[in-house]
Amino acid sequence: MTDPTAEPTRVLASGDHFIAPGLFVDALEAALRETAPGVRLEFRTQTTPWPHTPFGPVGNVKEASGTEDELLEALGDARVALVQMAPFTERVIREAPNLELISVARGGPVNVDVAAATRAGIPVTFAPGRNAAAAAEFALGLMLAALRRIPASDAELKKGTWRGDYYAVENAGIELDGTTVGLVGYGAIGAIVARVLRAFGSTVLVADPYADPAKAQADGVEPVALEELLRRSSVVSLHARVTPETRHLLNADNLELLPEGAVLVNSARGELMDYAPLPALLESGRLGALALDVYDVEPPPADWPLHRAPNVITTPHLAGATRQTADRAAAVTAAQAAAYLRGERPEFVVNPEVFETTGAAGRGPRS
Structure with missing residues (x-):
């Protein structure tokens, strides 16, 4: 009472x-x-x-x-x-x-x-x-947008350019079905992303020292070390927390391990990645595409080099919105x-x- x-x-x-x-x-x-x-x-x-x-x-x-x-x-x-x-x-x-x-x-x-x-x-x-469901869906959307050139073809068509040449085999996109996707971090968000990727038919690798290997294997994903994940994955998506150990977890040294033309997605935290080497990796083709929702400086400045780099998709930290x-x-x-x-x-x-x-x-x- x-x-x-x-x-x-x-x-x-x-x-x-x-x-x-x-x-x-x-x-x-x-x-x-x-x-x-x-x-x-x-x-x-x-x-x-x-x-x-x-x-x-x-x-x-x-x-x-x-x-x-x-x-x-x-x-x-x-x-x-x-x-x-x-x-x-x-x-x-x-x-x-x-x-x-x-x-x-x-x-x-x-x-x-x-x-x-x-x-x-x-x-x-x-x-x-x-925001686990929201962030997972957004990460998957960025993957699809990068793999299938959705933002670029939309922008070009609105300018009057019909990019039929995207059907040429050298320009064609990549399906998630049958593609190896590496997830760096396997918490609540990473687990949802993995589940959907498995439904698409992807092979899913996860690098997370705190993840339960038995649970990961039961979920149908393969736990591996970060270096192996980078070597084997055509698509890499970040889902880790920022700690002193994970700051610049991806950097100039280990990004060179990626297969030629790999797609990199970061919708987690900007500090997980060193952004400095990314423009050169895009220009060289080591990175085929980059999709970002988070940045080392938010918002990125007008003279940010990645604004001018090829095959970059950027959104303003919207994954959980x-x-x-x-x-x-x-x-x-x-x-x-x-x-x-x-x-x-x-x-x-x-x-x-x-x-x-x-x-x-x-x-x-x-x-």
């Missing part, structure tokens, strides 16, 4: 023009309606300018939107924050003493200083798999906050060590 004299739990719903604050509000209310009807909520909302304004570093975090001052004003004395891009920097965490939980609607909390949150005893949750991703991210984020407000440990916590020193729910929900 609700205690009408109890203070409501103040919650910040910080969204943007992709995940609106109202999605967080509705999802959290729905998550608590049946399981904790006695929890009273009082919402504060914030809308950061992303994606109309690109994200970038803010304070000591990266890939954030808005300012520290704007976030602190929006937070007020909120105990729980459901967020998408807002910058939870060391300063913000230090100046928000009431904050008990940061629940992030992204696959990784790159807009949060996790070390500062951990020192403050604040659990930080995330939303794994929120579906309405279902927004809904799913809000629901997963709210589920983490709802568990916390029920006094439970959320499922997806990036710093579980806070529970070892502060109990089952971080600082613990205060009534």
